[in-house]
Structure formats: structure tokens, C-alpha cells
Amino acid sequence: MALLTIENLFAWYGMAESLHGVSLSLEEGGIAGVIGPNGAGKSTLMDSIMGLVTVKGSIRLGGREIIGLKPAELVRAGIGYAPERAHLFPYMSVRDNLLVGAYTARGDIEKNLELVHGLFPVLAERWAQETATQSGGERQMVSLGRALMTSPRILLVDEPTIGLAPKICAGIAEALLRLNRETGLAILIAEQNVNFAMQLARHIHVLETGSVAVAGPTEQLRSDPELAKAYFGH
Amino acid sequence: MIQILIQGFLLSGLYALIAVGFTLIFSVGRVLNLAYGAYLMLGGYAYFYTVQQLGVPKLPGFVIAVATGALAGLAMYQFLVKRLKGDHVAVEISTLILAVVIQAAIVLLFNESSKILLPIVDGVWRVGSASVTNNILTAMVASWFILGGLMLFVKRTHLGRAIQAVSMDAKGAMISGINTDRINLTTWAISGALGATAGVFFASYTQLNPSMWVSPLIIAVAVVIVGGIGSIVGSLIVAHIIGFMEIITSSLIAAELRGVFTMLLIIGVLVLRPQGLFGRGDL
Numbered sequence: 001m002a003l004l005t006i007e008n009l010f011a012w013y014g015m016a017e018s019l020h021g022v023s024l025s026l027e028e029g030g031i032a033g034v035i036g037p038n039g040a041g042k043s044t045l046m047d048s049i050m051g052l053v054t055v056k057g058s059i060r061l062g063g064r065e066i067i068g069l070k071p072a073e074l075v076r077a078g079i080g081y082a083p084e085r086a087h088l089f090p091y092m093s094v095r096d097n098l099l100v101g102a103y104t105a106r107g108d109i110e111k112n113l114e115l116v117h118g119l120f121p122v123l124a125e126r127w128a129q130e131t132a133t134q135s136g137g138e139r140q141m142v143s144l145g146r147a148l149m150t151s152p153r154i155l156l157v158d159e160p161t162i163g164l165a166p167k168i169c170a171g172i173a174e175a176l177l178r179l180n181r182e183t184g185l186a187i188l189i190a191e192q193n194v195n196f197a198m199q200l201a202r203h204i205h206v207l208e209t210g211s212v213a214v215a216g217p218t219e220q221l222r223s224d225p226e227l228a229k230a231y232f233g234h
Numbered sequence: 235m236i237q238i239l240i241q242g243f244l245l246s247g248l249y250a251l252i253a254v255g256f257t258l259i260f261s262v263g264r265v266l267n268l269a270y271g272a273y274l275m276l277g278g279y280a281y282f283y284t285v286q287q288l289g290v291p292k293l294p295g296f297v298i299a300v301a302t303g304a305l306a307g308l309a310m311y312q313f314l315v316k317r318l319k320g321d322h323v324a325v326e327i328s329t330l331i332l333a334v335v336i337q338a339a340i341v342l343l344f345n346e347s348s349k350i351l352l353p354i355v356d357g358v359w360r361v362g363s364a365s366v367t368n369n370i371l372t373a374m375v376a377s378w379f380i381l382g383g384l385m386l387f388v389k390r391t392h393l394g395r396a397i398q399a400v401s402m403d404a405k406g407a408m409i410s411g412i413n414t415d416r417i418n419l420t421t422w423a424i425s426g427a428l429g430a431t432a433g434v435f436f437a438s439y440t441q442l443n444p445s446m447w448v449s450p451l452i453i454a455v456a457v458v459i460v461g462g463i464g465s466i467v468g469s470l471i472v473a474h475i476i477g478f479m480e481i482i483t484s485s486l487i488a489a490e491l492r493g494v495f496t497m498l499l500i501i502g503v504l505v506l507r508p509q510g511l512f513g514r515g516d517l
Contacts, residue, residue, distance in 0.1 A: 050409055075411030087406035089399050100399045103392055104411035150411055 002060075003028045003186050004049070004154055009057035011041075011048045011210075018044040020210045021057070026154065026203075029184040031176075033201030033218070035194050040207040042190035043084050046158045049188075050074060050081050061154070076104050080152030084159040084190075086143040090132035094123050097131055097142050101149030108151045115183070116145035119175045137168035144175070154186040155179075161193045173199055198222065237364040238485050244366060246477025247374030248435055250470050252450045253457035254381055255428030257469045260458050261401040262421045265322050269310060269329035270429055270454055271447030272336040273303045277430025278437030278446065279340055282351055292354055296434060303430020304423045311422035316415065333447055340444045348443040354434065373435035380431065385466055397421055449493070456496050460503045462510025472511065475499075 004026040011019035019041050026032045034042050048055045051071045059066050061077055069077065089097050098116060102109045117124040120141040126134070131142055140160055147155055157176070161169040173196060180187055180200075191197040198204065198218050206214040206221075214227060221227050256270045280302040285295035310332065318324045353369035388394035399407040400417045407414055436450055456476055461468035476496050484492040503510060 052405070052408070070413065071408040072411050072413040075409065081409040083405070083409060087403045087409065089402040089406060091402060092395070092398060096395055096398075099392070100395050100407070100410045100412070103396055106392065146406075146410060 001028055002026065003030075003062055004188065005058070005060045006045075006049070007058040007060075009045075009048060009055060009059065011044050011056075012054045013044065018053075018210050019048065019055075022207070022210070022212055024205045024212065024215065026186050026188050029180070029186055030203070031180055031187045031189065031201045032203045032205065033197035034188065034190045034205045034207055035192070035197050036207035036213075037192065039209070041210040042192075042207055043158055044210070045207070046081065046083065046156050046188075046190050049156060050079060050083075072104070075150050075152075078151075078153030079156065080147035080150045080154070081156045082140075082143040082147040082158065082160065083156075084162065086139050088131045088139055088142055088146070091130055093128050093130055094134075094138075094142055095127040098123070098145050098149050101146035103150075105149065105151040109149070112149045112151060115179075116148050119148075119179060120145060136163050137165070137171070140164065140168075140172060141175075144172075148179075152185065154188065156188050156190075158190045159192065160189070161191065161196050169193070169196055176200055236362060238481055240361065240364050240366055241485075242474075242478040242481040244370045244374045245481055246474040247377040248370070248432070248439060249453050249457065249477045250381060250473035251373070251377035251428070251432040252436060253454045253461075253469045253473050254384060254466060255425035255432070256451075256454035257458055257461070257466060258384075258397075258421055258428070259425045261465075262397060263315070263325075263418060265315070265325045266455065266458075267310075267329050267422075267425070268326055268451065269333040269336070270425070271449075271451030272333040273306055273426045273429025274433030274436055274450045275336065275340060275444070275447040276306050277303045277433030278351060278442050279344060280430070281434045282349060282437070282442055283344075286352060296354065299434050300427045300430050303433065304427040307422040307424070307426020307429070308419060310426070311419050315422070316418070333451075337444045337447065344444070346444060348441045351434070351437040351442050353438050369438055370435075373439065376431070376435070380428065381466065381470060384428075388466070393417075393420070452493070452496070456500050458510075459500050460511060462512045465510075465512045468510065468512030 002025040007023045009019055009022040010017060022045060034045060036042055044053060047053045049059055051069055051074050055067060061079065066074060066077060089100060098113065102112065105112065122138060123141055123145055131139055160172050176187060177200060179185055189197055189200060201218055204218050204221050205212050214221065256267065259265065259267045277299040281295050281299040284290040284298050285292055314328055315325050318328065353367060355368040355372040357368040358365050359368055359371055388398055396407065396412045396417050399410065399412060400414050404414055437446065453476065457469050457472045461472035479495050480492050483495055
């Protein structure tokens with residue numbers, strides 16, 4: 001059953017139309033990837049789901065139409081978001097950043113902290129460190145951790161590997177796979193790093209200039225030589 | 235010398251109390267609320283009206299004064315600032331105009347003459363040859379308690395952390411489930427309450443008059459500019475620098491030059507260290 005269904009979505013940044021009729025869906029417990037070059041509309045799509053840009057069309061979460069809800073209401077409805085460039089609170093400690101994430105899920109703090117520290121033990125070790133002084137990889141972990149502190153039903157992750165070393169990317173991929181496997185949390189990942197996205201996602205949507213150019217199960221897209229050459233570079 | 239030290243600490247405590255509400259709004263909304271001085275004026279006049287004209291006891295009168303400031307802050311955000319949608323210049327011009335309008339309303343209601351606000355706490359405290367009024371001493375102690383409480387509130391509560399979060403990254407706060415609009419509203423109300431509290435003490439230290447909003451506003455602006463964006467601790471330190479500078483100037487040089495060095499300090503910091511002495515963007 002589809003947890004998230006997007007149909008014919010248009011989005012605007014000011015006067016500029018950035019998405020042109022995008023449709024996609026994500027199953028309960030699934031992982032889907034949205035890939036595409038810079039400017040394809042990946043972050044706009046994520047921001048649209050999170051209620052941060054003006055949109056038209058339909059976005060349903062568990063059958064409920066969520067267009068028109070404010071970001072705070074969407075978090076309460078079960079959407080967790082780790083955005084591009086993290087948007088952390090730089091002069092707050094790791095722990096306080098995570099606690100801000102728990103603003104709407106205060107009853108789950110202990111349970112969610114245990115989950116986050118289990119996935120990213122380094123955050124438990126460096127709980128008092130200000131995020132302004134952390135490495136890019138650690139900041140990405142805090143961003144994911146903060147999103148998990150909201151007790152989400154679905155996790156949106158935008159460009160989690162940007163600027164990170166391959167070893168750190170592998171660690172992030174492993175953590176997301178483990179999270180999905182152990183908790184059944186549905187994950188939608190927007191990525192430029194095609195290999196990273198294909199390593200995780202069971203379905204891939206290729207965005208080009210604001211529209212879905214190709215979509216399908218990852219293995220199917222990977223095994224089509226023409227598509228593989230056109231979009232995945234091999 | 236002892237008198238200068240005592241007066242310096244007392245005045246600085248009052249200045250810190252004056253500045254902290256202004257700092258809070260500047261930190262969260264990155265906007266200069268030029269009507270902030272009007273909160274002090276509203277607090278002072280509300281206390282004067284309830285206690286000295288209606289005969290309400292001092293404590294309820296003080297609570298009413300603080301509530302007046304909080305309501306003014308709420309109303310200002312809800313009906314003015316929110317509608318200007320983050321246009322900082324428009325907010326600053328509008329709040330300045332609003333302060334003048336409030337001044338005119340005060341003249342209409344209470345006339346232009348200055349009024350003496352009776353001390354909230356009577357009596358004098360003597361240390362050797364030096365003496366201070368219990369009123370200003372209470373203002374300093376209250377200021378320390380309020381600032382300490384505010385620090386604890388901001389650092390240790392969910393709402394306080396939400397205020398910090400909005401001040402550091404509004405998008406990050408929104409995707410954490412924080413209603414940034416409600417946080418702004420709350421911050422403006424707290425700022426109004428803090429301003430009105432400071433106003434009661436400031437008016438009892440000086441006088442009540444319809445133009446009394448100007449000098450606290452200058453102090454608040456000076457503290458924010460010199461201290462840096464939105465740092466409560468920075469505000470506290472700078473309030474003491476300015477307070478001591480003014481007391482030393484008026485005691486040892488000339489009372490007429492009291493505020494001049496504050497102005498020169500603002501200009502100096504703007505030229506040499508525009509981010510302020512302690513500014514880094516956190517509360």
C-alpha cells in the first residue's frame with residue numbers, strides 16, 4: 001500500500017515554475033530514490049512535500065491529502081526531513097539539536113535517542129559538542145538524527161552525501177539501510193550520487209528539469225543498457 | 235570610589251534588563267523593534283495609573299504593568315510585524331512610527347508634564363559612606379533574577395530551545411515541527427513583558443514622561459550593536475560596560491557628557507567590529 005502518493009505536482013519558487021506535473025509513490029516500508037542533475041528539482045520536490053514552497057496538485061500521506069498543511073503540521077503528521085545542507089542549529093550542542101527535533105514528539109525522547117545513538121554512536125560520544133565545530137559527516141548524522149527524533153512515518157533525505165568522503169557515504173548508506181530494515185521506516189532519498197541512491201532505493205525516479213523523465217524498479221533501470229548509459233553512466 | 239562601583243553595578247543591572255527584551259527580538263527576528271522603548275513607557279504609565287491613580291496595591295499594579303507590555307508586544311507582532319512579512323526596513327519604520335503614536339496617546343491620556351513614580355521599594359541602603367535606594371537595588375537584583383531565569387528558560391526548556399532554534403535557522407526549526415510564527419509571537423510577548431518590567435524600574439529611577447522611550451531605546455540599540463547579534467550574555471557584559479562608562483563619565487568628567495561615550499562606542503564598534511564584541515548568532 002502506498003504511504004506517500006504524489007500526483008501531477010507543480011511547484012513554484014516565486015514566479016518560477018520548478019516542478020511540472022511530477023508523480024511518484026512510495027510504499028509502506030519502502031525506499032525510493034529521486035535522482036537527477038543540479039537544478040532538476042530534487043530539493044524543490046522535497047521542500048514541496050514539507051510544505052515549504054507553493055504547490056498545486058496532490059500529495060497524500062496514508063491516503064490523507066496534505067497539501068495546504070504547514071511544516072509543523074506535516075511533522076506532526078509523520079514526515080521527518082533531513083534537508084540538503086542540514087540546516088542545523090550551529091551554536092547548540094548535538095543533544096540540543098536532537099531535542100529540538102523532539103519538539104512535537106516529547107513522549108518518545110528516550111526511545112528515539114536510543115535509536116539515533118544506536119545508528120550513530122559518535123553522536124552519543126559527542127553529545128555536548130556544538131554542531132558548528134563538527135565535520136560534514138557528523139553534521140549529516142545530526143541532521144538525520146534530528147529528523148528521526150520527530151517520530152516520523154516517512155523520512156525525506158535530501159543529498160545526504162554532498163561533500164562527504166566515500167567512506168562516510170558508505171556509513172550513511174549502511175545506517176539508512178539498517179534503519180529501514182529494523183524499523184520499517186519508509187525513506188525517500190534525493191541524490192545526485194546515482195550509485196548511492198541505487199544502492200539503497202528499490203524504485204528510482206529520474207528528474208530532469210522539473211519532470212520525471214524515467215521511473216521504475218532499480219534493477220529494471222540498471223539492466224536496461226540504454227537507460228544505464230544515459231542516466232547512470234555505465 | 236565605592237559609590238561609583240555601587241552606582242555602576244546598579245545602573246548596569248537596569249541597563250541589562252532594558253536591553254534583554256530588545257536583544258531577544260533582534261536575535262529571533264533579526265529586526266530592530268524601534269517601538270521597544272514604548273514598552274518601557276507603557277509599563278511605567280500602567281504602573282503609575284493603577285498604583286498611584288487607582289490605588290491598586292504595588293504587586294498587582296506591577297503585574298498589570300508587565301501584562302500591558304506583553305499585550306503590546308503580542309498586538310504589535312500580530313497586527314503589524316507579521317503582516318509586513320519579514321521586510322525589515324518596513325518593520326523598523328513602522329515600529330518607530332508606532333512609538334511616536336504611543337507617545338501621542340500618552341500625552342492625550344496623561345498630558346505632557348513629567349510625573350514622579352513612587353519607588354516600588356522604599357528606603358535607603360548604606361554601605362560606609364555610600365548609599366543607594368532600595369528601589370534601584372531591587373531593580374538590580376530583579377534584573378539578575380530575570381536574566382538568570384531567561385537564560386535557564388532559553389537553554390533548558392523545549393520552548394526556549396525552540397526560540398533559540400528559530401533564531402539560528404528558521405528552516406531547520408520549521409522542519410523540526412516548530413511553528414515559527416507562534417515562536418515569534420511568544421518572543422514579542424516576552425520582550426514586551428521584559429520591556430515593561432524594565433520600564434517600571436527605569437521610570438522610578440528617572441521620571442515618567444511621554445518622551446521617556448527614547449533613551450532606553452538608545453541604550454538597547456547600543457547594547458545590541460556593541461554586544462553583537464542576539465547574545466544574552468554579550469548583552470549583560472555590554473550593559474555593564476555602558477553602565478560603568480556613564481557613571482564614571484558623569485562622576486569624574488561632566489554629567490552632560492554621560493551618553494556621549496555610549497554613542498562613540500556604537501560608532502567605534504560599527505567601524506572596527508561590525509559583528510559586535512560577542513556576536514556569533516546564538517542566544
